[in-house]
Amino acid sequence: MKGIVFTEFLELVEEKFGFEMVDTILSNADLPSNGVYTAVGTYSFSEMLSLLTNLNKETGVPINDLLFVYGEHFFSVVEKSYPTFLEEFTDPIEMLSSIENHIHVEVRKIYPDAELPTFTVVEKTENTLVMIYKSSRAMSSFGKGLMNKTLEHFNAKASILVENIKENGTEVKFSIEIHGRG
DSSP states (O other), X not given: OBHHHHHHHHHHHHHHHOHHHHHXXXXXXXXXXXXXXXXXXXXXXXXXXXXXXXXXXXXXXXXXXXXXXXXXXXXXXXXXXXXXXXHTOSOHHHHHXXXXXXXXXXXXXXXXXXXXXEEEXXXXXXXXXXXXXXXXXXXXXXXXXXXXXXXXXXXXXXXXXXXXXXXXSSEEEEEEEEEEXX
């Protein structure tokens, strides 16, 4: 897992819960990296799982809720660091439907060894999008947070329905419906 995912997560924890919480979750985790991350480094997913688990224990916030908020936060990273991703699109359905064949291609140019989930478009209309998410990391709530902020970015009023295809969350169906555009 790329280091930017860790550095931004710790930044979010500090912003929402304070530096003491960052120190606590790092101290309570057995991390091969010792909690020292660089944006371009690569680290084990088990470290992220350990940090999430510790944050859940300390705050009582469910892990999927933490991942959702983190996904929303990470959208701001995309806005600041990779604005050309967003400038290429004028419509949220077009952007979200291009995750696999366009956005992830561009991400791999920046981070060639990134392990990304797959998104397969099942159905697409002007106002709806159905995609299947697959990832051994089961972080669909992070993806939902990113999707939510994408819809907000384009001033779209929408609903995102998430259905587990596999109970462990490694395969999920996202159904997005736009109810209005601002």
